[in-house]
Amino acid sequence: MKLSDVGEFGLIERLTDNCVVNALHVVKGIGDDCSVTRGAGDTLRLVTTDMLIERVHFLRDAITPRQLGAKALAVNLSDIAAMGGTALDAYVSIAVPTDLTVAYLDELYLGMKQLARRFAVNILGGDTTASKTDLVINIAVTGEVPSSQILYRHTAKAGDRIYVTGCLGDSGAGLHAILNGGTEGVESLVRRHLEPEPHLSRGRWLAQSGQARAMLDVSDGLTSDLGHICGQSHVGCTVVSSRLPLSPELVAYCDNNGLDALDFALSGGEDYVLLVTGSEELSKEPDLFEVGRVTESLDRILIGTTGEARELLASGWDHMRDDR
Amino acid sequence: MKLSDVGEFGLIERLTDNCVVNALHVVKGIGDDCSVTRGAGDTLRLVTTDMLIERVHFLRDAITPRQLGAKALAVNLSDIAAMGGTALDAYVSIAVPTDLTVAYLDELYLGMKQLARRFAVNILGGDTTASKTDLVINIAVTGEVPSSQILYRHTAKAGDRIYVTGCLGDSGAGLHAILNGGTEGVESLVRRHLEPEPHLSRGRWLAQSGQARAMLDVSDGLTSDLGHICGQSHVGCTVVSSRLPLSPELVAYCDNNGLDALDFALSGGEDYVLLVTGSEELSKEPDLFEVGRVTESLDRILIGTTGEARELLASGWDHMRDDR
Numbered sequence: 001m002k003l004s005d006v007g008e009f010g011l012i013e014r015l016t017d018n019c020v021v022n023a024l025h026v027v028k029g030i031g032d033d034c035s036v037t038r039g040a041g042d043t044l045r046l047v048t049t050d051m052l053i054e055r056v057h058f059l060r061d062a063i064t065p066r067q068l069g070a071k072a073l074a075v076n077l078s079d080i081a082a083m084g085g086t087a088l089d090a091y092v093s094i095a096v097p098t099d100l101t102v103a104y105l106d107e108l109y110l111g112m113k114q115l116a117r118r119f120a121v122n123i124l125g126g127d128t129t130a131s132k133t134d135l136v137i138n139i140a141v142t143g144e145v146p147s148s149q150i151l152y153r154h155t156a157k158a159g160d161r162i163y164v165t166g167c168l169g170d171s172g173a174g175l176h177a178i179l180n181g182g183t184e185g186v187e188s189l190v191r192r193h194l195e196p197e198p199h200l201s202r203g204r205w206l207a208q209s210g211q212a213r214a215m216l217d218v219s220d221g222l223t224s225d226l227g228h229i230c231g232q233s234h235v236g237c238t239v240v241s242s243r244l245p246l247s248p249e250l251v252a253y254c255d256n257n258g259l260d261a262l263d264f265a266l267s268g269g270e271d272y273v274l275l276v277t278g279s280e281e282l283s284k285e286p287d288l289f290e291v292g293r294v295t296e297s298l299d300r301i302l303i304g305t306t307g308e309a310r311e312l313l314a315s316g317w318d319h320m321r322d323d324r
Numbered sequence: 325m326k327l328s329d330v331g332e333f334g335l336i337e338r339l340t341d342n343c344v345v346n347a348l349h350v351v352k353g354i355g356d357d358c359s360v361t362r363g364a365g366d367t368l369r370l371v372t373t374d375m376l377i378e379r380v381h382f383l384r385d386a387i388t389p390r391q392l393g394a395k396a397l398a399v400n401l402s403d404i405a406a407m408g409g410t411a412l413d414a415y416v417s418i419a420v421p422t423d424l425t426v427a428y429l430d431e432l433y434l435g436m437k438q439l440a441r442r443f444a445v446n447i448l449g450g451d452t453t454a455s456k457t458d459l460v461i462n463i464a465v466t467g468e469v470p471s472s473q474i475l476y477r478h479t480a481k482a483g484d485r486i487y488v489t490g491c492l493g494d495s496g497a498g499l500h501a502i503l504n505g506g507t508e509g510v511e512s513l514v515r516r517h518l519e520p521e522p523h524l525s526r527g528r529w530l531a532q533s534g535q536a537r538a539m540l541d542v543s544d545g546l547t548s549d550l551g552h553i554c555g556q557s558h559v560g561c562t563v564v565s566s567r568l569p570l571s572p573e574l575v576a577y578c579d580n581n582g583l584d585a586l587d588f589a590l591s592g593g594e595d596y597v598l599l600v601t602g603s604e605e606l607s608k609e610p611d612l613f614e615v616g617r618v619t620e621s622l623d624r625i626l627i628g629t630t631g632e633a634r635e636l637l638a639s640g641w642d643h644m645r646d647d648r
Contacts, residue, residue, distance in 0.1 A: 019447035
């Protein structure tokens with residue numbers, strides 16, 4: 001059987017059964033943005049890990065080493081944000097092709113340390129080794145959250161409003177511009193792709209608000225990630241196209257290049273905004289964009305710009321498929 | 325500046341200054357087998373991470389996927405053992421070349437899960453992604469240890485005896501046999517290289533004994549690793565060649581191939597036995613081999629088989645050097 005037949009999510013499911021043999025301290029294993037274990041007192045401990053591989057997640061000549069170091073950490077911090085947590089410590093494993101210069105690595109670590117410092121995150125360990133061809137960075141991050149405040153994927157309820165904490169599709173359009181060589185004039189989109197901002201303080205605020213019910217970060221694309229919440233919460237959803245927050249830069253880029261901004265917003269991926277379900281109260285918050293509702297019916301519906309309803313089809317990024 | 329000019333340890337030193345920005349919960353950052361942070365009550369939390377890269381740490385046709393999965397976890401469990409800790413949870417990131425079969429990955433995870441189960445370790449998370457050429461496995465493992473029992477590298481004292489928990493050099497000789505195509509008849513050496521056994525219960529026993537002072541696991545080679553203890557503890561050492569525990573298989577392999585067993589024992593690497601300093605009391609323990617003394621003089625001395633003293637020169641594995 002080939003990997004492409006199984007796909008990324010099929011593979012994860014296949015490999016990760018029977019993985020908990022000592023359940024005493026475990027609150028939540030594989031299946032959310034972080035694992036959750038019991039910590040000191042009323043605190044839960046979070047752990048997440050993400051690997052970036054050259055030529056799969058990044059091209060060495062399309063991102064500066066400083067941006068790459070920061071991004072490798074940011075995507076992990078975003079997972080801590082997605083549980084409502086505070087990030088604590090990072091562990092950085094790096095495999096370095098021997099043609100890389102020390103100056104490149106200095107810059108990479110500088111980018112990582114600058115971001116870490118902004119969020120009071122320590123770099124407490126790691127592994128430094130050689131690689132034959134590709135640069136590989138794996139970061140694991142620990143965090144914590146009061147047990148009464150944690151936000152999972154599986155806890156959405158019918159009637160919840162669905163919100164996102166920022167514009168959708170910019171990162172995907174930025175990547176499109178990079179791959180098609182037309183980054184001039186669309187620097188803000190490119191920056192959204194190369195310099196994602198983890199929404200840690202927004203995540204903490206939502207966790208403390210008492211108004212949020214389920215949360216994750218939009219890494220694969222809104223449709224795919226909302227699908228995780230629906231699937232794990234046994235609910236459906238209705239998303240209203242016209243309510244998706246689109247930046248003027250995204251709209252202009254798509255207008256100028258005959259592209260559909262909605263496609264990027266729904267399945268562009270790597271936006272690293274938070275997707276949260278919760279009460280109507282949250283609709284009063286600035287920078288929180290209501291995009292739809294959680295429904296009792298398991299259908300996942302997209303209301304188009306002209307009012308027609310169609311099925312919201314997951315088309316997020318799957319690293320294992322050959323057809324992307 | 326080239327990476328080979330700086331070397332693995334030089335690079336780590338260069339990249340990892342100013343990494344602690346939130347010291348409140350940190351007991352020990354970079355520089356030991358695990359990071360150490362405050363946990364619940366009197367417990368300290370341990371985290372370690374190790375990356376294995378194809379063509380650097382393993383050749384895909386020289387190790388079965390089941391052995392590879394187990395080894396990737398074992399080297400991390402050995403780091404927990406080296407602090408006297410109990411391992412809790414593992415986080416597995418894997419980057420998979422698309423030519424790999426699902427059956428290969430099934431076997432790899434089986435090997436990992438079998439070892440995890442033996443030591444009551446959960447697999448609680450990870451990342452599964454594609455790779456263009458090489459298979460990459462990064463594992464992070466968490467653990468814990470009562471704060472009164474933890475064993476560091478920097479706590480050796482002059483007068484301590486130096487012990488190891490098993491034979492030295494077998495793994496290096498096993499690798500030598502693999503690379504030179506002569507594994508027939510030396511299966512036990514090859515197995516020591518491909519199926520390292522983490523000394524977790526021995527590590528716990530030593531931590532609880534109250535007789536041990538400093539500890540680490542022998543991953544780079546006895547000379548190099550003992551050098552870490554000496555450097556960080558500001559002490560020296562005397563190692564007695566004739567006391568190094570050598571397996572009959574190692575001696576026979578070296579005799580038959582004109583090799584020096586002592587070379588393998590001193591700098592072969594990947595033995596994953598524990599190296600511990602402590603009281604004379606420990607010399608009564610079975611399977612604990614006294615190999616020398618910690619000295620006040622900072623010299624690192626090797627007493628040869630004919631009684632002559634020479635400098636113990638670190639010649640352990642450095643992944644960044646081109647000359648190995």
